[in-house]
Amino acid sequence: MSAYIALLRSVNVGGTGTLPMAALKAMGEDAGFAKVRTFIASGNLLFESKLSEPGVKRALEKRVQAFAGRPIRVLVRTAAEMEAIAKANPFPKTDPARTVAIFLDDAPPKNLLATVKGQTQEEIKPGKREIYVHYGPGIGATKLRIPASENGTARNLNTVRKLAALAAGP
Numbered sequence: 001m002s003a004y005i006a007l008l009r010s011v012n013v014g015g016t017g018t019l020p021m022a023a024l025k026a027m028g029e030d031a032g033f034a035k036v037r038t039f040i041a042s043g044n045l046l047f048e049s050k051l052s053e054p055g056v057k058r059a060l061e062k063r064v065q066a067f068a069g070r071p072i073r074v075l076v077r078t079a080a081e082m083e084a085i086a087k088a089n090p091f092p093k094t095d096p097a098r099t100v101a102i103f104l105d106d107a108p109p110k111n112l113l114a115t116v117k118g119q120t121q122e123e124i125k126p127g128k129r130e131i132y133v134h135y136g137p138g139i140g141a142t143k144l145r146i147p148a149s150e151n152g153t154a155r156n157l158n159t160v161r162k163l164a165a166l167a168a169g170p
Contacts, residue, residue, distance in 0.1 A: 001034060001048040003079035003167045006060055007103055008043030008072055009153035019043065019068065027063040031056075039166060040159070046167050053078070075103040075153055079167035086164045089157055090125040091134040096157035098138060102131040104152045118143035 006028075008019070021038040024045055028036035033047035033056075049056055053076050060074045077085070091099050108126040109115070116124060121136035122144045131149055135142055155163070 001050055003048050004056055005077050005079065005082050005163050005167050006045040006056065007075045007153050007155060008064065009075065010072060019064070023067060027060065027067065030063060031059040039163060044163060046163065073151055073153065075105065077103070079164065082160065082164040082167055085127065085130055086157065086161045088127060090132050091123060094134045096161070098136070099132065099134045099157045100154040101127065101157065101160050102133065102149045102152045102154045104129050104131065108148050112148050115147045117145040
């Protein structure tokens, strides 16, 4: 069995995609996952499964769509991948609450930085299947647009570290 973290996009954010975490946990259990638990009400599910990453993704996306009545993207990482993402943070001396990893299904495009719009004080670095962004003075006033992130979902580095620790076990 592999330990996984599933990150749902657009769940309980800005009033769209409301999905109670108890319902998300039940969906994981219905999919046959073991040791299913959620972390904060923003669409984070931790569990173990014998399925591959694509199998986990399909199983959850099917159940979430049935619940929500529309497709909701699910991004999946193993516990080891989440730990590596936390450790690879290219902005280690910045406030982890102002630094995010934007999770993608695939590697960021090679022309990532050329496609960015509205960048002022933000710092951006591509990762393996994520984009790291440090929002300088804060995310609230940013005008930053990253086209490659449109189908991704972001978590700040505090959350990434906590998910990695929880997935690693006691």
